[in-house]
Structure formats: C-alpha cells, structure tokens
Amino acid sequence: GERDEPGASAPPPPTEELSLLLDYHPNANHVGIYKAEADGRFEDAGLKVRIQQPSDPATVLQQVAAGRVDVAISYQPEIMLARAAGSDVVAFAAVVQRPLTSLISLPHAKIAKPADLKGKTVGTAGIAYQTAYLDTILEQAGVDPKDVKRVNVGSGLNQALIGKKVDATLGAFWNYEGVELTRRDRRPVVVPVDELGVPEYAELVLVARAETLRDRESAVRRFVRAVAVGYDAVKRDPVRGTIPLLRANRDLDAELQEEVVEKTLGAFFPKDDDKPWGWLDFDGWARYGQWMVENGLLKQRIALDQAVTTDFLPGEGAGEGRKTPGGKATPSEALPGYRGS
C-alpha cells in the first residue's frame, strides 16, 4: 500500500519493454526478480519485462553482445572473457555477490580437505576458468596437479558424482545442488571455491551492452531499482517472497526453493551493509582479473572502467563506486551512466 495514488486524470506512465535473459532455468537465485514482477514493481516503473530462459548458459552473453536481449544475467568470469574478446558488455549489478561454484564430494570419497584430492578423480564441466580453480585449489593444498585425474563431464556433474564415477565435482553450486543433495540425504561435503583459495567474485551479474546502457539508461535504472526492491522484499519475508517464483515456474519444488532462498539470502546482498543491493566490488573484480591473467585465462588485464559500473544502482550507491583498479585512474567519461563526480 505504499504506492502513491496520482489523480485519476493523470495518464499512466508509458510502459517500455525490456527483455531479460536469465542465466539458466529459473531457480531460487532469481527469486527477487519474480517477487518484483509479482508485486508490480516493474509496472510501477513503467516497464514490461519479458523474461526469457536459456537452457544453455553459454549462449547468454552471445545474445547480449549481439543485441538480441536488453539485459541478462551472466557470470563475472564470462563477462571479463567477453570484454577481452572485444564485446562491449558491461556489468551493472550483482545478483549474487559471491561464488556459488563449489567443490562437492560424497562421504564415500572421504574428501575432508583439498589435500585429500590426491589420487582422486574430479569431474568438471569443461569450463576453462573452473578447471583453473582446481589448479589453484590444488596448488594451495600442495597437491601435484598430476596426481588428480580430471574428467570433463559437461552438464552431467551430479550424475557422475552420484554414479560414483568421480570422487568430487567442481562446478555445481553450494546453494543449489549442495542443498538438494543434503535434502536427499546424500550428505555431500560442499566447499565454495572462494574458501579454497580462489579469489572471490560475483557469481551472477546483470549485464547489458554499453549501447543499451547509454540509449536506455532510464529504463535500465528503473529496472535495477525494481529488482532491488524485489530482493529486499524477499529478505524481509523469505517464505512469502519465494511464492512468486514458484507460481511462475510450476516445475520447481517449493521446499527446495525455499531452503535455497533461505541459504542464499546473505549472498544476494553485499557484505557491507552500507552498500546498496547489486553492489559491484571493483577491487574484487580487479583481483579476480589478476588471477585470470596469472592462470592464462586472459592475455592481459581488461580495463575495468569500461567493464563495470555501479551507476545504475539504487540509493546511495548510485554514481558512487565507479573505480578503476587501485582507485587511481579517473573514470572514463565514455562509461554509460556517467554523470561526473
């Protein structure tokens, strides 16, 4: 009941269409978006958001870069790779602030700590940067990479794990597969990669073409604020906040999603309470970029001032955090949403 009631004579705001491509099938990570939609936040903001889902996460940035969709949810590492490949895509809000990707094993494999990976078989999704996590983890644990057998199992991570074809997987999410396996009483050992020596990064990030941010600045701004309100609402009442997600996606299991939302709540918001929802930590991006360079995933560091902006975030954060690595260089004026500082 917080909406102001403008006079009956006032015309409704013109609605603008905005297409949103999720990173994967709708799931608990998207809970705030559905909440915002159900609460009419997009409508209030004069937006009609068309939600689209891929079945193939690799296609998300392709569609953004090519301009098929206005905004999308993608992964921080992939956005950096896309920039390195010359695509002018820009991250403008984080949906999940920290890594979800985890090392998961089942009790029979007896992997309590990374050092136990020695002589074991690890399944990965064949994604280069995730494979590099394993290198980093092993290095930190002092295990010779040659002593670990790696298997590229594509999208069959969980099946390979459950079929005992691998001793551990690297690539599944602690908040999803981790929860689901626990619920199903498989007693998994789940460790997020950032707890194993991989630099922290934002797992899910809102992204758009720079061109879109420039041309449709206002729409994107309104969109981000609406989504933020959605996630805030979920935080206040996670159980009721999950209902819209479940309504929109009847194939989701209610108990699982509620539990995932519960577990993930903290990761939807920056650690620092002062920062608004969606905060993008430039130092984190820089550290991660450095790690990518060190691991041969990037040939050179990318210009972060072109890749990331916090200009679209709500409240205090808006226009504030735009920084280059080390905070020294001045922000690029070409950056979308730049209003000087």
Next chain:
Amino acid sequence: MRRPLHPAVRVALGVLGPLLLLAAWQAYVRLADVDPILLPAPTDVAASLVDDRSLLWDAFVVTGQEVLLGLATALVLGAGLAILMHLSAIVRAMLGPLVIGIQAVPIPVLAPVLVFWLGFGVGPKIVIVAIICFFPVVINTLDALDRVDPDLGRLLQTMGASRRQRLRWVELPAALPAALSGAKVAVAIAGIAAVFAEYAGAEQGSEGLGLLINSARFSLATDRAFAAVFILAVFAVLTTGALALAQRLLAPWAHRRPGAPR
C-alpha cells in the same frame, strides 16, 4: 506364404516388448540398488507421470507444436530440394556438399545464431527441428528418384511428356515409397530434435519438454525427466506408426502381400 500377424496380436506384442524392458529395468534398479537420481525405477517415473501430469501436458503441447511445424517444414522443403537437385545437375552439385555439411553442424553452435535472428519464440525451434529432420528426407527422396526405372521416364518422353509431366506421372510416384522411408526417419527423430531445439531457450511460460527435462535434471528430479522422455517416446511411436500407415495407403502398389499372386 507367411501369415501376417493379426493386428490385435501385433499391438499386444508391441506393448509387451516395452513392458518387458520396463520390468527388466525395474528389477535391475531394485536389485542393483541404483541411485534414483541417476536412474529412477519405472514405478517412480510412472508416479511422476501422474503427479506432474498438468506440467508435462503443457510442455508437451509446446513441444508437439514445434515437432509438427518443424516436421512439416522439413518434409516440404526436403522433398522440394530433392526434386530440385534431381532435376538440375548444377543445383545438385552446388548444394549437395552444403546440405551434408549443414547436417554436421551441432545444434548448440547453431542455436544461438538462430535465436539471434528469430528470437526466443517458436521460430528457431521450428528451424532446428526442420534442419535435423530435413536431411533424411532429402537423401531418401533424392536416392529414390535416382533409382527410378529410367525406361518409364523414357517411355513418357516418347509420348511427348514435358520434364514436369515425367516427374508428376513417373518419378514422383515411383520414388514415393522409398522417399517415405526418409519421412519415417524424420518423424521418429523429430521429438529429440525438438528437445535439442529448446536448448536455444524460451520465453517465460512457454517451456517445452526439452527445457523441462533439463531443469528437472538441474533439480535432480530425474524421475520427472524420464517421465518427459516417456512422453516423447510414445509420441514418436505414434507419429511414426501413423506414417507407416500413410505409406501403405499412399503407395499400395509397393506393398503387395507376399502371399498374393503375381
């Protein structure tokens, strides 16, 4: 003089075969104690079929539509292209390798480009189903046209038949039975083609069986994934059966009973 089976017996056996497989599967899962996330028991799948029926039905409607539209496109374009390649040695030489080459393009590479052009609606799915189903139709039709007894065509030539008339009266009817074998292959694989096609993505609320299978796997609800697969399989059996029937009705002369004289 072999007797054909009574149709009722045939249907009974057709049901018995899969039932035996299901029984063996059930026994295996129970005895070997296979994790249901990996391979659910048929009874679990059946339970999911019942529990998730409305969900599955909605997804099936989406996928069924993609299958039918894509298949229709494939049949029309496939037969058309085969005829064109049959008529023109130049078209054939130019397009032959292309048609085969395109067949070898994995869907995941193709899908994003199609989505870019056609959006997340039914468009790219129809194109993908059509591409997958198109090839057996082309090859079978073209090969069948090539094998037509040339004497028949030459006889028509003496009657002053135009190229088009020769095609209409001799080559198409002669090639029809073998061409329909290609259509049968196309029909049988159309379902799986639609599943792959849906990996291209979809608009919220219009997910087909392909997406359903995938998200079920993501949620470790393997029984639901198998329930969807079961629906796909039944659909394939029914559509292929319908085409086999059509084959007999459309080309009765090619299916003389072995017992009948002459």
Next chain:
Amino acid sequence: MRRPLHPAVRVALGVLGPLLLLAAWQAYVRLADVDPILLPAPTDVAASLVDDRSLLWDAFVVTGQEVLLGLATALVLGAGLAILMHLSAIVRAMLGPLVIGIQAVPIPVLAPVLVFWLGFGVGPKIVIVAIICFFPVVINTLDALDRVDPDLGRLLQTMGASRRQRLRWVELPAALPAALSGAKVAVAIAGIAAVFAEYAGAEQGSEGLGLLINSARFSLATDRAFAAVFILAVFAVLTTGALALAQRLLAPWAHRRPGAPR
C-alpha cells in the same frame, strides 16, 4: 538424354556452393556488424583453424575414432536387426515400437546412465553414436526389404530355396540400394552424434571435437567452435561422398544411366 556433369565440373561446383555461402556470411558479418562471440567471420574461423590446428587435430582424431566405431556398430547392428525384424513378425512387433521409442530418448538423459555402466572411455560414445545412427539404417533396410518384389522370392521358393537362401539371393541384393540410403543418412549424422556423445564426458586430455566446441563456447572462443564445426562438416561430406560411391559400386544394376538403352 541428359548429360551428366563432368566430374571436375561437379567438384568445382561442390566447392563453389560452400564458397558462395562463406562469402555471403563474411559480407553479412561485416555489414551487419555482428558480434564475433555470436558469429565470427569466416576469416576469423580460418585463422583459428590455422592457430589451433594441433588442438583441433588431436580432438578430431578422438572424434573420428568414435564416429567410425559407432558407425560400424550401427551399420552392422542396424542391418542385422532389420533383417531379423523382416524375418520374424514376432520380433518385429515386439521390437518395432521399442526401436522407435529409444530413438526419442534425448542424449543428455541417456549419457549419464551409459557413463555409469561404461565409464568415461570411448565406450559410451560408441553406444550413443550407434544409437543415433542405427535408426535410419534399420528403417531404411526394413522398408526396403518389405518392398522387394515378392514374385522374386516366390520364384526362389519353387526352386526349393530356404528362407536364408531367399534372403541371400533375392531380398538382400534387392534391398541393398535403398538400405544404403539409410547408411548415407547415418554417415552424415554420425559427426553430430559424436559431438552429443562426448557430452557424456571424457578424461581431460582426450576430449574430442564435441567437448572442444563446448569449452570453446564457454570461453566465448566462438571462432574455435566454428573451426571445429568446419572440420566436422568436411568430414561428413567426405564420408558421405565415399558412401555414395560405394552405393554405385555395390549396386550397379540400380543405377542405370538414364541415357543408356533398355
């Protein structure tokens, strides 16, 4: 009396067709300014073909092996099953729906189970390639056997031929040309089948083109993915061409030149 094209002309046209496509594609990418992570220009793909040649070659060796083994399995089992179904109405009624139904099972659902049984080696890939390629062979062979002029078989019966002899002397040779159309379809799709098969997973270091495409896509190295696709396409064109040749050599009677008399 149409003149067939000179083989050199045919090859030239066969190269020209794809070249025209590549040119159009290059022009489109340049003019429409498509983002290269979606659709790289042919020149970029060519560059990747050169740069990544050793990577691509190693992957091709893996995939090529899967293709050939899977294909051989499919051809042998497919033809064998078709013959069995042709000989026994009971086998046919029982297995017919099963064979079609299995065709409709999406690989991603099947792959983990196969991996569970066969591990990450070449085993599950061969099975998957075989399953995908098997079906066109079965349908085409079976349909072709059904269409054989029954009078020929009956004549052999009067000569006291056993069922096996009738098969050997009449039905198999008569069905051969049409059955080979099925083999052609199988050969053409074997490459893509191998790509899907590799989604079953492989040990690091022995990934084929399918996994290479997959990881290239996640690394947004779309040009490398397309380079792999290009290799697959060329491989498909070559193997299918070889089979078309085999078709003419194995069944010369079915390919009388239209210009020749009688």
Next chain:
Amino acid sequence: MGYPGGSVRVQSPPSGPAAARPLTARGIVRRFGDLAVLDGVDLDVAPHETVALVGPSGCGKSTLLEMVCGLQAPDAGTLDAAPAALMPQRDLLLPWLDARDNVALPLRLAGSGRREARAAADALLDRVELGRFARSRPDELSGGMRQRVSFLRALATERELLCLDEPFGALDAITREELRHWLAERLEERPRSVLLVTHDVEEAALLGDRVIVLGPRPAGVVARISVDAGPARRREATDPAVVDARRRIHDALRTAMRGDEVAAT
C-alpha cells in the same frame, strides 16, 4: 488367409521308385475377389508326360501354374503335385546376377559349388547361342534373350515336373523351332513331366502328348486332345496327326471363345 476351401498336398521330393503321378488336380476353383477365374478344373500329368495348356488370355493359366508350384492355393478343389520348377511368364531374372549366375542359381540353391554351377550354366547358355552373353546382366539382354535365360534356369533345376509359362513366346520362328527341338531332345534323354502353357497352337501340337484347352473365364476344361503323333522329337509341323491336333485345338478354342459365331456359320 490360408487355404479356405482347397487342399494342397506337395509330394515330398523323392517320390520313390514307382513315381507317383506328378500332378493330380480335381475341381480346382480360384477367385480373386468377385472375379471367378478357375471354376472346377481337373488336370492330370502322368510321369514323363508333356501336357500343353491352351486357353484365352486371362483365363487363369498362369494362376493354375502358380497353384501347381505351391505359390497360390485354390479356393476349392484338391491338388496333389510333385515339387515343380517354374518358368514364369515374365522372365523374373534377378537383375543383380549376370545371365550365367541366373542360370546357375537353382544349382547353387541345391548346394552346388559356385564354379561347378557356373560351368553347367555356361554349357547351357552355349546351347542357346548365348555363350557370349554369359557375363551380361539382364538389362543388357534383348527380350528373347532374357526369355531363353529364364528357360534355362527352369531346366537347370533337376525337378521332376517342369511348369513352363510360354517359354518361347518372345523368340523368332527359327530360334523357337530350334529350342523346341532341343527341349524335346532333352526330354528324351532325361524324361520329365512338363506342364506347358502356350499360345502357339502349333507348339502345343508339336510338344504336347496331350493338350488341355481351357475356356474363357470362369474357366473350365473345354477340350482334352491327345496328340498321337509319336515322340515329340520326331514330329514335324506337317505330320497329319500334328496338323489334325492343331485344327482341333484351334476349333476348341474358337468354339469356347465365340461359341455362337461358330454355331451361326
């Protein structure tokens, strides 16, 4: 399907020393839908006898032969036949075998080795002037040449009963005469029973020990004519007995086909 009314007995191959009658047919009836084709045909072939079967086009001669060979069943009547070799009306050569292998086929089926069967086939082909076409596929042969190959293929089976459906219809007068002689000769050397369908009345009179004339559809036997002209090998077209048989066959046929007209004249 099955045999709704008629009963068929195929004799087991070695019919014993005192060979049974190779063919006994009684009251054979055959219908296709509502088309009555054969309507109560009685037919016997004695051991080593040549029976010629003459009748209007479409009366059911080929159908009868197929029944004798066990390829169709009568709708009523009984049929007791020795295993028979069939030379079908359309040549039915296997397109994928050359002339030699087509002729050798029955030998191969009976278990001969390839080389042996081919040698036998080559010898036969030489006999009908097709030696140089041994390696030609059927689609490289003329109509009459294909007919000869098909004829040889039937001869090559060592069956006791030969069913020949117009064996020489596509041959020129001279070649036809030669083959007729050769057949008569072979039958003398190695006697067999023959059921011969022909449209050539003279041929029936020259080769048949007896001639059975069928009437128009629904066909029954309208005449049984014995040709008392000595062994076929020594008959001449001008022998009075042959000329007489010819006339009688022709008359029977004409009477059966346009009964009233003849009655009118």
Next chain:
Amino acid sequence: MGYPGGSVRVQSPPSGPAAARPLTARGIVRRFGDLAVLDGVDLDVAPHETVALVGPSGCGKSTLLEMVCGLQAPDAGTLDAAPAALMPQRDLLLPWLDARDNVALPLRLAGSGRREARAAADALLDRVELGRFARSRPDELSGGMRQRVSFLRALATERELLCLDEPFGALDAITREELRHWLAERLEERPRSVLLVTHDVEEAALLGDRVIVLGPRPAGVVARISVDAGPARRREATDPAVVDARRRIHDALRTAMRGDEVAAT
C-alpha cells in the same frame, strides 16, 4: 555421350499438308561396347504404310525402334523420323495407375482433362474385352491383359508413326486374330504409319505392306518383301499372296540364320 557418329533429326510435329516420309533411316550402325548390333540398316516407312520388321532374337529390332523414337542414338548413319509412339516390348505399364489411367496417360499428357481421357480409355478397354478390368492395377492383370493395355496406350497417342514391339506376342490365337483385325480396321479408318516388330511370320504377312527381314547380329537387312495381298483388313491367312509372303519371309529368315544348312540341302 552425345551422338558420336550418327545424326538424328526428329521432325517437328505438324509435318505440313504434304506429309514428309515418317521414317527415313540410312546406314544405321549401333554398337554396345564391342558388340556390333546393327550394321548399316536402311529403312523407310512411307506415309500410312505398315512395315513389319522380322529378325532373329537379339538382332537389334528393339534397339532400332528405340532409335526411331529418339531414345537412343545411332553410332553412325542418319535417321529422320516423325514423332513416334512406342509400344515397348516389355509392357512398362505404370504400376501406380490402373488399366484405365495407363491407357489415358498419353491423352492426359497431351492436355486432355481427366474425365475426358478416362472416358476415351474406357471405350478402348471395352474394345479389347478389358472393360471390367479398367480399375485393376497392372499387378492384378494377366500377361496378355497387360500387353493389351500397353497396346491401347500406344494407340491412344495420336502420333503419326506407331512403333509396335511385338504387340500381340502374349495373346492366344483367337484374341490375337481379333486384335489384328481391329488394328487393321482402325488403320483404315484413321490411317497412320506403323513400324511393327513381330516374331510371328504370319502376322507380318497379314499386317505388313512390306516386310523387312534382318539378319543375325551384326544385323543388316537381308530381305525386303512386298506383300501384294490388298489392304490388311481384308487379308486372310489362306490368301495365296499371304501364304507366299509368309514362305518368303520364313525362307529369308532361315537362310540368314543358318545360311550354310539351306545351301547344303
């Protein structure tokens, strides 16, 4: 491919009021690989003339007919022919059309409507006693019935030159006689030129205005026999001129095929 040595001219359909000669062939040579088939054949058909072509099996008669119809090219020689209708030796009925539609086919190809063409076909089928088989597919017809359908199909084309390859070979004597009469009648009503291949020497004498006898392969013309027995429609097998022609054809054939033997007697 192409026409290495021979030259072919197909006359354009409306050959003008003073119709050109429907067929002029000079020095026709045809080889298949190293098999010399035709070796310098000269052949003319005058307007409205029936020319019978007789020769040993495999001498190249069908090949010659195909060349006349433009389906093959001679290796040497010149050939100038009006558009011709062909009744091929094997019936070549379209298996997917019933008897009626097979006969109606040339009319449909020439642009007639379906109904009209079918009516014409039905009338023709009635004429050869196949009225009740109009709706039967070729595989439900007997050999002779198929031959009649194929014959009608050739007649149904309104071509000036008819090339008939053994049109009555599979018919019984009576039906054959009837069709021969009917053909003669139709040719009188609506004159056409006919090139008729036949193995039946009597038929050649009864239908042909002239008879060309070919020798064995490599074939040339060994005799040209004029039959001076009046119009075909009124000839009888017993006419002295027919009997005489018959004898001459037979002798020519025999001489050509076993030259020495005849010389010896």
